Amino acid sequence: xxxxxxxxxxxxxxxxxxxxxxxxxxxxxxxxxxxxxxxxxxxxxxxxxxxxxxxxxxxxxxxxxxxxxxxxxxxxxxxxxxxxxxxxxxxxxxxxxxxxxxxxxxxxxxxxxxxxxxxxxxxxxxxxxxxxxxxxxxxxxxxxxxxxxxxxxxxxxxxxxxxxxxxxxxxxxxxxxxxx
Numbered sequence: 001x002x003x004x005x006x007x008x009x010x011x012x013x014x015x016x017x018x019x020x021x022x023x024x025x026x027x028x029x030x031x032x033x034x035x036x037x038x039x040x041x042x043x044x045x046x047x048x049x050x051x052x053x054x055x056x057x058x059x060x061x062x063x064x065x066x067x068x069x070x071x072x073x074x075x076x077x078x079x080x081x082x083x084x085x086x087x088x089x090x091x092x093x094x095x096x097x098x099x100x101x102x103x104x105x106x107x108x109x110x111x112x113x114x115x116x117x118x119x120x121x122x123x124x125x126x127x128x129x130x131x132x133x134x135x136x137x138x139x140x141x142x143x144x145x146x147x148x149x150x151x152x153x154x155x156x157x158x159x160x161x162x163x164x165x166x167x168x169x170x171x172x173x174x175x176x177x178x179x180x
Contacts (some may be wrong), residue, residue, distance in 0.1 A: 001018070003037070003130055005101060006031050008105075009103065010046025010108045013047060032054040038054040042063020047077065055079040055119070064083075067085050090118070093114070103134060103137070137163050
C-alpha cells in the first residue's frame with residue numbers, strides 16, 4: 001500500500017531558526033512519524049523546513065515546483081526526494097491536492113492564502129457533489145483573516161480545522177490515520 005501524502009502550504013520567506021521555521025520543521029517531523037509522505041512547493045522557507053523535518057524522521061518528501069514561474073529559484077530544496085514540476089501556480093496547487101489525503105497550511109503570505117482558498121474551495125465543491133471533502137488543517141493564525149465580515153456559513157467553516165498548536169495537529173493526524 002502506498003504511503004498517503006499530506007500537502008503542506010507555507011511561506012517561502014520563513015527564515016531558519018525563527019519560530020515559524022521551527023513550527024514547519026515540527027509539522028514535517030510529525031507527518032513523517034505519523035506515516036505520511038509530505039508534499040510542498042519544494043523551495044525554501046517553510047517548504048524547506050517542513051521537508052527537513054519530514055526527512056529527519058525518515059519520511060518521503062515531494063516537492064511540486066513551478067520552474068517556469070519561479071525562474072530565480074534553482075530547483076527543489078536539498079531534502080526533496082522527488083521533484084514534480086508544474087507549469088503554473090494553479091497547476092502546482094491542483095497537483096499537490098490531487099495527490100494528497102489532506103492539506104495543511106502554516107502561517108504565510110499571499111501565496112499561502114491562495115493555496116488555502118483553493119483547497120477550501122475544492123473541499124466545498126467535493127461536499128456539494130456528495131464526495132468526502134479533502135481534510136484541511138490550517139494554523140489558527142489564519143482565523144482572523146478568514147472569518148470576519150464574509151458571507152460564509154458555519155457549514156463552510158466546518159471544512160477547516162483550525163490548529164492552535166502541536167496537540168491539535170496530533171489530533172488532526174490521528175483522525176486522518178483512523179479515517180483511511
